[in-house]
Amino acid sequence: MIALFVLALVFASWAPRVPQIKTDLRLGDGRLGLALLGAPVGAVLTLWLVGLAVSRFGSVRVVRAALPSYCAVGALFPLVAGQWSLFALLFLWGATSSGLDIAANAQAIGVERGYGRPIMATAHAAWTAGALSGAGIGTVAAALAVPVGAQFAVLGGIGLAVALPATWWMLPDPAGPMAEASGERSGAQPAAGWSAPAAVAEQSRARGRRRWSARFAALCAVSFGSFLCEGVAADWSAVYLAEVTGAAAGVAGAGFVAFTVCMFAVRLVGDRAMAQYGPPRTVRGCTAVAGVGFAGALAVGTLSFGSAAGVIGFGALGVGTACVAPAVFSTAGRLGESAGTSIAVVSTVGYTGWLAGPPVVGGLAELVGLHRALTIVLLLLATIAAFAPALRSPRADPAADERVSGPPATDTGGPETDVGRPGTDVGRPGTP
Template sequence: MTAASSLQNAARGRWAVAAMFFINGLLTGSWAPQIPVFLTRLDISKATLGLLILLFGLGALTFMPLSGYLMSRYGSRAVVRGFASVCVFGLLLVALAPSVPVAVVAMFLFGGLIGGMDVAMNANAVTVERRLSRAVMSSSHAFWSLGGFAGGGAGGLIIQHYGHVTHAIIVTIVAIVLLAIAWRYLITDRKPVAQEHHKFTLPKTATVYLVGLMALMSMIPEGAVLDWAALYLQQELGAELAAAGLAYAFFSGTMALMRFAGDGVRNHFGAVTTLRFSSLIAASGMLVAALSPWPWLVIAAFAFSGLGIANMVPIAFSAGGNQPGMASGTGMSVVTTMGYSGILLAPSLIGFAAEHIGFSTVFVVLSGFLVIVFLMSSLAHTADFAAQPAE
């Protein structure tokens, strides 16, 4: 294969993996407008719904290490294809669940498939970065955000006019079509490390767990803003509901915009420098949001913090997938599992803590987490990589 054709394949692979991110975000975002119907259809309490949503997170955290193990044997392309082929039916499975026991299984599997696909598509994005010798991780995550926006934005209208099952069918068809288009263009990564084929073992290198800790401390604040920012503005600052809802909207908006710009920033300044500035921006915004008495400034501070958090997780994922002497999928599975535990499980702990110390104190602590990422940012040096030739 010539250098030109290899580069052309990598460019196609870049858009193919972007489609995987969009599909995953679309399925996840489409679940949100299904929740009210899910609650009334199964005649369950909010507490039971909370447990079912927790099962979604536990499913993701269970399948993520499995995805890493499978990639150590078969590579990221085969695994992302496998998980995506089943994942596209996950929302439909939940929408059709006729009872709570079936919903328990459906939610666990849906979360597991989303999580397993997530690890594999992130590992494949690392492979694309190596082939192109430039960053694509931040914009890949931006496509996930676009998918979530499309799924959440259109879902409510479709469900209201045509019902929840029709909505799930439409999302499934869109996901299948996108998968079929992208299928052949997903690129193969280097052959997995031979000694990792025989059994499932956790990596013995401490660095990958420290990178995972950076991802964890970057994603906990993201989950906190998603679940608790509006309540913080209402309960502790007296903001109206309409204003309180702007906190996450502006936060997610600046994140999406910065993720599209983030690859260019990282390519120019390098992963470590980008992470250092990003973590300081995120920490300062979170601190102002925690200490300000004015709702409008809190909203602006969350938006400013989103500019920083936007590229912290993509850089951590790239660093995890580029650990020396370790298969990309193995490092990625560790970092994503640790990172996503922050956004899936930590918000419930934050709610418990806020009852005792208040949201303002919680957000000060989260600002401290982001400062710790700043102090650890040199660990992201593996996210800067040399070009990898085609096999």
């Protein structure tokens, strides 16, 4: 959680400094927009490599490698002299941030397994708290005209000093999550004379792989919709409030603040809700709140109280997306053989949604106006709700019960011990 807090703290302090950097480098809107693509492009292009690194070396080693690099990149801002050097620096920053992000989430999934109950929402609440803190620090630093390089050098140094010692208390990654949960050993082979049961087991494994593939595609759809909604809130909330509802400049930024605060508040209680009601029901309930609140805000957007309704609507959107990313990461990390690789896949699709948000909404706004264009958020929320059943906690591999590694037991009087077999608690959601 400390690593996620530092990740958000440092990067969120960058946003309030963008206007000053734009002025210092004499960049127009178009050139600045291209330069700002460096961070997301760097993150997306390195997510797969990070997933492989986590699989190969473990989440703890990757966190220890990525954390110093990430905290040090910001101190290089004094070397930026133009559009492309800014792009290069942000590319490097995005790459190191993706390393820290994926590895820290993989570590959180390992901790969640150890606890035997959901903790991902709380971990992501730490990220949200870091983002709020970083944005506030960046705003104060901008008001005091603190040099950008000095700001990031200090923040990076503090973040490194706090987070790096905490890595010594991180847990080693479990090997082969689904295999170990089902009692499978990668080197086990069926004993001679048992070819028929082995064939049945292989068929069952094939069916299981098809089910996981379909479920993973659903998780990617949920991730895409959630990240795109977050991108809409970040990029278009202020524009909507200013241009559609007529909000003053000081009020227009309140939409994203409401979104972030509500997301933080829901994440604080999200783990308890998912433990009690399950991730699918929790996510569907939250998306229902978001759908009603955001639809209502759009419906009254041109009225005299449209600005207040808009702030409430974006706050409701924060409620709707608060538990989605934690639930997606937690579920994805339990599906594959490597939590890092699985998280990298859903993160890549999610970041694609984040990148697609601005041009998609902007293109629709050119055609039908921003007010109507934002109805795409309601479609995204409906998509998340439709695929929410994919967020249920994975059970152990159903093929485990059909694997044969020796002659069948003849003693039928002993207690049932097969992991994941119906009637047992082991492998069920919410149990150790």
